[in-house]
Amino acid sequence: MTKHVAIRGYLRASTDDQNASRARAALEDFASEHGTRVVSWYTENASGATSTRTELARLIDDSRPGDVLLVEQVDRLTRLTKDDWDSLKAAIEQAGLRVVSLDLPTSHAAMKATSDDDFTGRMLSAVNAMLLDMLAAVARKDYEDRRRRQAEGIAKAKERGAFKGRPVDEDKHRRILELRASGLSIRKTADILGCSVSTVQRAEKRAGEEL
DSSP states (O other): OOOBOOEEEEEEEOSTTOOSHHHHHHHHHHHHHTTOOEEEEEEEEOOTTOSOOHHHHHHHHHOOTTOEEEESSHHHHOOOOHHHHHHHHHHHHHHTOEEEETTOGGGGGGGTOBTTOHHHHHHHHHHHHHHHHHHHHHHHHHHHHHHHHHHHHHHHHHHHTOOOOSOOOHHHHHHHHHHHHTTOOHHHHHHHHTOOHHHHHHHHHHHHHHO
């Protein structure tokens, strides 16, 4: 019996204040246009340059061969080094996942493929593996270029005595300390405020230094 694949949406917000609502809406609309829907969502706050992403790992673990890993852009999936990208790609391939990205039109046909459509699946995998490698390399280069420009800008600002660092969100830090004082864990506090675990830890460290 033919079974349609499960569409699994992956959302990544790389900054504390960024949320994935817009990206989720875009993926929902895309799935609807292809006569299907996203059956499960995996959202996390992490940089695309880090290989430690628990929600992406959970998505891979949950998947069955032929399922679709749906992202808005390839750089939402990876800005990894070549070695880390090769490891992630191997895990995706081992799970039998098909990556579909809104910015990679050649991948869109996988939205209508069925779990027993072996020929289509193999053809899609062959074409997209090459394109994904190329886009992953571009995403990594873009990440490194932006980091380099940022470092150069900071160095010049320091030379002028104008660099003050990122301003602290005093209201968010206050809310963090209130929630932690009420007994909530670091992870729960981060989830409630929509920020990263590292932001919670920085707020507590800053508060301790001011005592």
